[in-house]
Amino acid sequence: MKTSEAFSITQGLAALADPDLADIRRSACKAVEAAHEESPRVFCHVFHEPGFICIAQDFEELDDPFQLGILLHEFGHLATESEKENHADAWVRETLGIPLEYRETLEWVPIEEVQESYRRLVP
Numbered sequence: 533m534k535t536s537e538a539f540s541i542t543q544g545l546a547a548l549a550d551p552d553l554a555d556i557r558r559s560a561c562k563a564v565e566a567a568h569e570e571s572p573r574v575f576c577h578v579f580h581e582p583g584f585i586c587i588a589q590d591f592e593e594l595d596d597p598f599q600l601g602i603l604l605h606e607f608g609h610l611a612t613e614s615e616k617e618n619h620a621d622a623w624v625r626e627t628l629g630i631p632l633e634y635r636e637t638l639e640w641v642p643i644e645e646v647q648e649s650y651r652r653l654v655p
């Protein structure tokens with residue numbers, strides 16, 4: 533899906549759990565492109581510009597379950613104000629109730645469960 537669509541779905545979910553996350557915006561930056569070049573499994577970062585999730589161009593090529601899993605994980609970092617991967621993942625699993633897993637070393641979520649949660653959130 534479009535990066536903008538994945539962002540709006542995941543932000544809708546994240547803001548349900550933590551209304552402060554409704555103000556988070558997305559950005560593109562040279563640093564995240566460089567990080568992706570160096571380490572192809574890196575598609576996003578947070579804690580660069582306050583209030584933003586920076587997203588690499590190639591993110592848009594990922595399949596939907598990876599796009600949603602990665603962004604939910606990034607919202608987890610912001611919600612927990614922690615750089616630790618297990619804190620971000622625990623927030624997705626426990627606070628959002630979405631069974632995040634890792635496939636091919638990337639965050640992955642079952643799309644049906646995300647869509648179902650989103651429909652509950654946005655009638």
Ligand SMILES: [Zn+2]
Pocket residue numbers: 560561562563564577580581586
């Ligand atoms: Zn950045």
Ligand SMILES: [Zn+2]
Pocket residue numbers: 605609615616617620
């Ligand atoms: Zn992370």
